[in-house]
Amino acid sequence: MGRAVAVIGFGQTKHGRREDVNYQELVYEAVKAALEDAGISPGDIEAIIYGSMPSAMEGINAAHLYLSDAMAAFGKPLMRVATCGSTGMSVAHSAFYHVASGSFDIVMAVGSEKMFENDPQGTMETVADPWFQRAFISGAPGVFTMQGNQYSHRYNLPEDRVREAAARISVNHHDNALDNPYAHIRVKITIEDVLKSRIIAYPTRLMDVCPSSDGAAALIFASEEKAKNFPKKPAWVKGLCYCGDEHFFGDSDKVVWESAIIPAERAYKMAGIQNPRKELDVAEIYNPFTYQELIFYECFGFCDRGEACKLVEEGVVLRGGELPCDPSGGVLCTNPIGATGLIRVGEAALQVTGRAGDRQIPGAKMALSHAMGGVDQFNGIMILGSEL
């Protein structure tokens, strides 16, 4: 696989409604935290990779230029990588390649979003091409609900059963977020609460859906040589892969979703994982919608096709189960989109190095992190492990 690369530092802001800071200051907060976590100074960072949602989200074109000072990028190599929701993962991948190529030894990946400064669904609309889909797509709720409905129908799953599994996921993740001081939504809810919450796009209800958050995250990657000299345990990148499919929503099957299946298979192969359910200790899955998470369990090989509800019913993927998902609370509780994918990688890094505090899964050594983007188009995966 070439040069080994590790995560040696992770910083994130307190996510939520952050009108107390402007966008530059928000990013500064995460970057400062990452530098402190790694115990290095800004001068040690050799290159920076930045990503966020499309420019329309904050109304700033080429935001990497606007935020350059906040990322300590003055005089340094900087590039902007942006792939919609999967941006945070694409940024992490770019950082990996900066180091794996031998071009740099220590680089920083930064992702951010300030969603309270705009109408996020208004921006989501503009992702769809103007000639055919823009008039219909109806933002994220429209797309992901259509996908969820397809899934239930494909496997003849009774609406109630899927409904309940989704609600269980929601309760589990909201509970997890109570152990995560950085999470945006930290409330105790019950299955009843989820089932009774307001309908957004039938059958998706308010508590099936992620919030819009302000937040930023920064992750520091280092080469094997440098990582070994760091005081804290590094989290090694064991495997990574990314995949996208066609732009038109109707062109590909989004249930047996190749663009999610392929990166998982390839990342597992790189990491030497043959039985993900057994060999992964924790997974930080990109889950803005509860229904969609069921599809990801299947695409990532945690169970057979059509069996995702069972994983939830048997508690396999819940806290305390065999493969707990999103101990951080996941995207469902915190979603500053440009940072969200990066936060998944950071949380995975914390887990395998035993630094996840109250949300630590005991003994975690191998973690999967994932991000999804576009109009159900992109998926990226990075697997981190405690050993080289």
Next chain:
Amino acid sequence: MAKEKPKILEGSISLPYRWAIGPVFTRFFEELKDKKIMGTKCSKCNRVLVPARKFCPRCFEETTEWVQVSDKGTIRTWSLITFEFSGQPMPPPYIVGLIDLDGADVAFSHFIGGIDLSDIEKVKDRVRIGMRVEAKWRDERRGNIHDIEYFKPV
């Protein structure tokens, strides 16, 4: 079937924004109401940065020492703008400039005005790099960059 000439689809994107200003820039703008231009000093490199900042972009440390700088300064560079574009905040002609305010170590961008803009030759006569200018404050100040209407020749 006759071959159609490819067409153009017209459209526009219009989205509302509400940008958080942050406490440091907020204080900067509040002080403008009192006709004060504030900077912050970096304790590492000793530079005074205007507008006041939360952190120094070179040292990457928080800059918490507030320093008032003069509302007079020297033109570092300028340009007379005579072309139009959609969404332009101010209709042309106008002059933009970078002004080194007395007491600041970086330049501040604003309009240069109080000058006859009708003819570039007249402007070139009147506006020069290195020229002294001072802020023309608006009578009614609201706590934004337009509280200074422009910088005029001293």
Next chain:
Amino acid sequence: MASKVAIVAVAQIKHDDCLGENIREISYEVSKDILNQVGMKREELGTIISSSSDFWEGISCSNSVYYEAIGANLKDSSKAAEDGASGFVYAVMRIMSGHFDNALVHAVTKSSEIPSLSALTNLYADPFFQRPVCLEDISTAAMQAMLYMNKYKITEEQAAKVVVKNLGNALNNPYAHKRGKIGVEEVLKSDVMAYPIKALDVATYSDGICAMLLASEERAKKMTDNPVWVKGMSWGVDHQFLGDRDLLNGKLKGVAKKAYDMAGITRPVEEIDAAEICEPYSFQELLWYEQLGFCGDGEGGKLIDSGTTAMGGRLPVNPSGGVLAHNPYVARGLIRIAEAALQVMGKAEKRQVPDVKTALAHSTHGFAGQHHSVIILGK
């Protein structure tokens, strides 16, 4: 460089041919051209990196709209936004890592579809200080030009010579947008837009698209007997507030030095045979000469006067006509690299500089050159 990467094929589409087509179609055409050139099937593509701009295209997450058009369906592809040169260096790093042995790089801009360069670049500026005072691409370049003229007595005539040279060179470039034999007088007489910048000092809005195939050393040698090796590459960014920056001595010097060191170049004018640099404003070509080490500080005007950078001179700059002749904002950086590669390959047809062994490509984006990239290519 730790491991060798080569450019094995390049492709562009003429500005005129882009106008009536949508972004997906031209992306398909240019990518198919590359596959045909090297006799490769789409399945054999390793990775694909694309550059485009959401605001330029009016499509958020712009690479999503043409993802499969550049052969990326079910492949590992990413986007380095806003500058084609960023996409290039990212693709090079992907190959250097050993994870992929080939990469398709793609960059596209359809400037014919935008409201204006100024409207979009006004949005580069922060909303609180610089945007309300109308800072955008042209006015910031004009302030830089003003400083430049004032400090070193560079003249408008010297800047105009850049326009004359580049539009003249573009007569040999079938892909360019603007070309023609014009005189210094014509440039000087054109309407003042943002003093001292006049209409003919400013690059036009163009549609443009470029693709190239990169390969690892082993793969490249199997694909072509004329590989163009990446000898050095570097990029860097300046401050966000215009007033924080030294507009005459920004980050380009340091970026160029790093690329030169990687390529073992110490005397650029002697050791580089052709240069494709990004000059959206005539004055900037002169300033970039200095920052690239083609001459000393303040001597950019003298350099163009000397004829060194003309076709037939010691170091021809922009044999393609550069950005003044063809300005698809995001794609222009990759086009500079493609043109430099064609020079090394000996395939630049009428715009070929004789005996090119080493070529330099430069890209910039952001106000007054906030971000620069330099790539050195050679045999």
